[in-house]
Amino acid sequence: DVLPMVKYYIDQLGIYGLFSKYVKKPEQSPVDPAQILSVVVANIICASQPLYKVEQWAADYMDGLSEYGLNASMYNDDQIAKKLDCLFKADRNSFMCELSANAIGVYLLETRQIHNDSTSVTFTGEYENQHPGAVKLKYGFNKDHRPDCKQIVFGLNITADGNVPLSFELFDGNRTDDTTHVPNWNALREFLGESDFIYIADCKLCSQKNLDHIHEHGGIFITIVPKNRSEVKQFHEFLKTNSIEWQYAYETPNSRKKAETILYKTYEGEPSKNGYRIIWVHSSAKEKQDKSRRDNRIAKADLQLTELSSRLNQYNLKTKNRLKRQSRR
CATH class of the missing domain: 3.30.420 (Nucleotidyltransferase; domain 5)
Structure with missing residues (x-):
């Protein structure tokens, strides 16, 4: 059950107080929006449910939500929808800025x-x-x-x-x-x-x-330089006739293959045409991935050529057009 931990962070960040500050309570509403919205936040994190199911979820966890001062029936989808409308009308930009400032201050x-x-x-x-x-x-x-x-x-x-x-x-x-x-x-x-x-x-x-x-x-x-930029094309052409000295950067465990380590190396080339630094990055994982793709494409092409060869050799084909027609069959 993660609800106690979620409530701890809600309290640390002052979320209930921020809802009270920024979301106005309608004049005839029997429920404070901060109470409803705080429970909705807890539900989204703990067990995200459609609005009509939050009431049942709240009933199951009422002991842990008792400080919000309502019984479970008040967290029905009608009340939640009305309070979300109130949140929509609030100054949500200031709300988010203050919440972020709280997070920066509390957790340094x-x-x-x-x-x-x-x-x-x-x-x-x-x-x-x-x-x-x-x-x-x-x-x-x-x-x-x-x-x-x-x-x-x-x-x-x-x-x-x-x-x-x-x-x-x-x-x-x-x-x-x-x-x-x-x-x-x-x-x-x-x-x-x-x-x-x-x-x-x-x-x-x-x-x-x-x-x-x-x-x-x-x-x-x-940022990343898009593949269609001239700087990328020029670097690829440069690599065809020149060797470069990659510099060790760092290495990290492969999150997908626990027994492997990914090694990163860098090379600082010529700046962009606008004068910004460009640092090329070599990844050992990307190198293996590219090699695997090339090998698969070559194997596929080899198989297709073998199948094509067996068809072409059955006929005395001497012209380009006849070869094309037979290859498409």
């Missing part, structure tokens, strides 16, 4: 490195009457491979120290990742009160506009 989190990533949250249904103040469910690049469904884009910032969520933001479903980084970095700079933290994100960060903005405002970034 190191905020020197911040990782950002985004994903799509998929919805089914029409959703024709969307709230004008909410993010828009739209069709976009769906990471669940469901282009037929509407979605929203969910962006998350976490600390490198403990992978603790620091802040998040929702975007319209058709928002592309590369356009989220400048406003996200600006918000982090304002929240942290400094600009020289290391901002780490995937290749969607690697646009001239994004990198120049962070650099010009005193920031530091780490």
